Amino acid sequence: MTLTKIFCAAVAGLGLSAVQAADLAATFDHAGLSKRLGASCAVQEMQRRAAIIPVTSGLDPAPEYRTKGLTYVMQSAHFDAKMHARADKIYATIPHHTRALTYNDGGVFVWSRYGLAESLPSRKNAANGYTTPGLYLEYERRLYFPFMLADVRKNKNGTYRSIGFYEEPARGVRIANHETGHMVDDILGNYSFEQSGTRAEGRLTDRRDYRTAIADDLRHIRGTKPDVVALDYYMPIRIGGKQDEGQRLRREVFAELWAEASGQGGSNLSRHYPRAYGVVKSYFDYLKSVYEAGGSACDYRKDGRAVPVLKR
C-alpha cells in the first residue's frame, strides 16, 4: 500500500472522515512527520539527540536538572517511593502518539518535588516558584511539573519562602497533560503549514483554523456571559476572566483542550469552546493517525532510550 492508503486506512478507525483527514494532512508536513515517527527506534534516538536543546545555564535550571544525554523524564532526587510510583502513573496517561512526537523532537519532562523553585532556582525570587502547578518553557522545550505546591511568605530581602508544601494528587494528571498540550502546540506547530502553503508562525495556536474557531467561541461567550469563576484562567478579562484576548488566551485554552482530547477532561472546558475543541481534537486525531499508520513501536524510556516493543 502507498503511504496515503495506509494513512486513510488508519484514519477510518478514528473520528475523522478520510476526506477531512486528507485535508488536514495537506496543511502539515505530512511526509516529514510520517518519516520521523516511522524511523527505527535506534534512528529515533539519533533524531532525539539532534533535537534536544541543551540547557546548561548555571542559574536556571538547577545543576541536577541540566541536560543529561538523551534523558526524557527527569525526576526529583527528593521523590519517595510513592512519588516515583505516582510519576509512572502520570507518565502512562500521556497518549503514546503524543509521547512519540515529543520524544523525537527533544521534549524533556522535569518533575520536581518542592515546587518549581526546586528545579528552577531563579523562581525562588517569585511567589510562583511555589504556587505554579506547571510550566512549559518553549525556548528549552521543557515541561516543568512540581508534585507539591506551597503557600508563601515574602522574605525581607525580596525572596520568598514556602510555609508548608502540600500535594494535589487529584489535579496532577490533568495538569501534566495540559502542560504536554503546550509542548505539542510548539512541536507539532513546527510541522504545520498555513492553508496557503507557507510556514505558519510555529505554533498550532497560530493556525487559521484554530484562530477562526476560538474567535467564534469567544463571540458566543461574550454574548452569553457564562459563569466563569471556576474556569476564569481560560476566560477573557472583559467577562471576568483572567486572560487578555490574544495569544496567551489562545494557548491556555489549547493546552486545556488538548488535555481533554487526551482523556483528561476534568475541567470540561469544551462546553465553552466547542468549536476550538473540534479543531484541537482534529489535530489530536491526525497525530494519532500518522502514528498508527506508520509509526514504529518503541518504548520511550525515561532515560531517553527508545526500545523496540516486541510484538507477540
Ligand SMILES: [Zn+2]
Ligand atoms: Zn498553561
